[in-house]
Amino acid sequence: MALPYKAHDLFLVAVDCIIFGFDGKELKVLLVKRSFEPAKGGWSLIGGFVKKEESVEAAAGRILYNLTGLTDIYMEQISCFSNPNRDPGGRVLSIAFFALIKIDDYPADLMEQHNSGWFPLYKVPPLIFDHRQMLQMAKAGLQAKAASHLIGFELLPKKFTLQQLQGLYEAIYETVLDKRNFTRKILSLNVLRKLNEKEKESSKKGAFYFVFDRRKHAKQTEKSMMFL
Amino acid sequence: MALPYKAHDLFLVAVDCIIFGFDGKELKVLLVKRSFEPAKGGWSLIGGFVKKEESVEAAAGRILYNLTGLTDIYMEQISCFSNPNRDPGGRVLSIAFFALIKIDDYPADLMEQHNSGWFPLYKVPPLIFDHRQMLQMAKAGLQAKAASHLIGFELLPKKFTLQQLQGLYEAIYETVLDKRNFTRKILSLNVLRKLNEKEKESSKKGAFYFVFDRRKHAKQTEKSMMFL
DNA sequence: GCAAAAGTGTTTTGTCTACACCCATGA
DNA sequence: TCATGGGTGTAGACAAAACACTTTTGC
Numbered sequence: 346m347a348l349p350y351k352a353h354d355l356f357l358v359a360v361d362c363i364i365f366g367f368d369g370k371e372l373k374v375l376l377v378k379r380s381f382e383p384a385k386g387g388w389s390l391i392g393g394f395v396k397k398e399e400s401v402e403a404a405a406g407r408i409l410y411n412l413t414g415l416t417d418i419y420m421e422q423i424s425c426f427s428n429p430n431r432d433p434g435g436r437v438l439s440i441a442f443f444a445l446i447k448i449d450d451y452p453a454d455l456m457e458q459h460n461s462g463w464f465p466l467y468k469v470p471p472l473i474f475d476h477r478q479m480l481q482m483a484k485a486g487l488q489a490k491a492a493s494h495l496i497g498f499e500l501l502p503k504k505f506t507l508q509q510l511q512g513l514y515e516a517i518y519e520t521v522l523d524k525r526n527f528t529r530k531i532l533s534l535n536v537l538r539k540l541n542e543k544e545k546e547s548s549k550k551g552a553f554y555f556v557f558d559r560r561k562h563a564k565q566t567e568k569s570m571m572f573l
Numbered sequence: 574m575a576l577p578y579k580a581h582d583l584f585l586v587a588v589d590c591i592i593f594g595f596d597g598k599e600l601k602v603l604l605v606k607r608s609f610e611p612a613k614g615g616w617s618l619i620g621g622f623v624k625k626e627e628s629v630e631a632a633a634g635r636i637l638y639n640l641t642g643l644t645d646i647y648m649e650q651i652s653c654f655s656n657p658n659r660d661p662g663g664r665v666l667s668i669a670f671f672a673l674i675k676i677d678d679y680p681a682d683l684m685e686q687h688n689s690g691w692f693p694l695y696k697v698p699p700l701i702f703d704h705r706q707m708l709q710m711a712k713a714g715l716q717a718k719a720a721s722h723l724i725g726f727e728l729l730p731k732k733f734t735l736q737q738l739q740g741l742y743e744a745i746y747e748t749v750l751d752k753r754n755f756t757r758k759i760l761s762l763n764v765l766r767k768l769n770e771k772e773k774e775s776s777k778k779g780a781f782y783f784v785f786d787r788r789k790h791a792k793q794t795e796k797s798m799m800f801l
Numbered sequence: 802g803c804a805a806a807a808g809t810g811t812t813t814t815g816t817c818t819a820c821a822c823c824c825a826t827g828a
Numbered sequence: 829t830c831a832t833g834g835g836t837g838t839a840g841a842c843a844a845a846a847c848a849c850t851t852t853t854g855c
Contacts, residue, residue: 350622529810
């Protein structure tokens with residue numbers, strides 16, 4: 346069969362991933378030092394080219410796996426970036442994704458190996474191409490999503506204290522929340538299970554651990570998570 | 574200079590536009606009968622291929638202009654659709670946009686010329702490829718955006734009555750709103766200007782026209798528009 | 802015994818919801 | 829004069845915001 350779409354322009358298509366992590370205090374983004382031209386040596390989002398036989402989602406998953414060794418990473422498409430001059434190396438479209446990982450799941454040896462590093466959002470170095478803009482949109486997308494869906498847990502260890510959870514939301518929204526109001530609200534969502542175990546690092550008294558309970562969550566109709 | 578990105582796969586890239594219109598009663602989407610293979614004769618979103626020297630936004634604008642003769646159409650990127658089998662005619666990525674137009678701005682003669690037609694959202698015929706899925710996402714995107722931004726006015730004529738405006742939000746959210754609560758809320762946003770002129774078609778008494786006042790709007794901090 | 806973080810309730814405020822009648826007009 | 833849609837206010841329920849002290853325990 347003759348291909349019906351002759352005579353149209355062809356594009357290289359990349360994906361770039363804004364990988365967020367949370368260290369208990371700050372929201373951070375994972376960047377790599379680019380190892381090839383153009384813009385070799387510049388700080389860059391994690392990216393790569395899409396292959397013909399895969400979707401862009403599959404490509405993002407593959408690239409994240411290659412970098413981190415992790416599968417089933419929470420991921421969401423942000424936008425297609427397509428300014429004709431965005432990449433001096435060629436005519437490349439890029440589909441940006443944000444991804445949420447538990448910061449401890451990304452082993453330090455891989456960080457060295459890939460020349461990558463975590464940067465707090467307010468200390469991000471100059472980025473190549475339009476990656477700064479991608480980061481801005483990813484941050485906005487994360488805020489929007491977290492306002493209505495319980496995605497925060499993707500950024501926390503399996504068990505966490507309420508104060509860590511509150512700190513995460515404070516980091517995402519760059520705001521300060523009232524401890525009592527936050528506790529009441531999050532518990533009223535009925536998606537947490539309290540463990541009989543305390544985190545004793547950061548205080549003498551110790552704070553109870555909680556886990557996100559998917560069973561409970563499935564039973565809830567999603568309430569607003571707007572903490573602002 | 575040698576191109577640094579050799580040996581990566583190339584893609585055709587299309588844009589598809591979900592064009593919404595509002596006739597005073599129903600939210601509608603503009604579809605065309607496809608005039609070429611594959612899927613010739615099937616109902617399709619309005620689309621076309623992206624050219625090398627333009628962004629996807631520019632491509633969408635060009636395609637909308639070619640179809641409607643309109644410029645400065647409100648438009649928002651939804652998502653990239655990239656399933657390898659989505660288009661039997663070739664390996665085509667598509668970037669979906671939703672677009673909002675004032676339904677009367679699209680002249681009837683152009684509709685005939687392009688074999689296009691307006692369909693209420695609950696009476697959409699089977700669509701080609703993944704266009705149904707695009708439409709679903711566009712609808713969700715419209716609802717999400719309209720909840721926090723005053724984009725509804727893009728779908729209404731310059732002057733409109735409060736009942737038309739309410740009808741629009743009811744159509745977008747597929748719900749029924751209380752007239753008094755709606756009136757109070759929308760007027761409290763302080764973005765409308767009441768005209769000294771009445772619409773007398775649909776009632777004996779006549780309903781005052783309002784216009785969206787961009788000056789007032791600029792002075793407001795965007796409040797929630799959630800009417801649900 | 803004291804420093805440091807954990808945990809816990811009440812009051813006030815504002816917002817959302819539900820609800821029904823009179824008005825102006827053209828036919 | 830009557831049928832039609834236009835326009836308007838209030839009370840109750842609920843949710844959000846503000847706010848401070850006691851508890852635990854390792855040092």
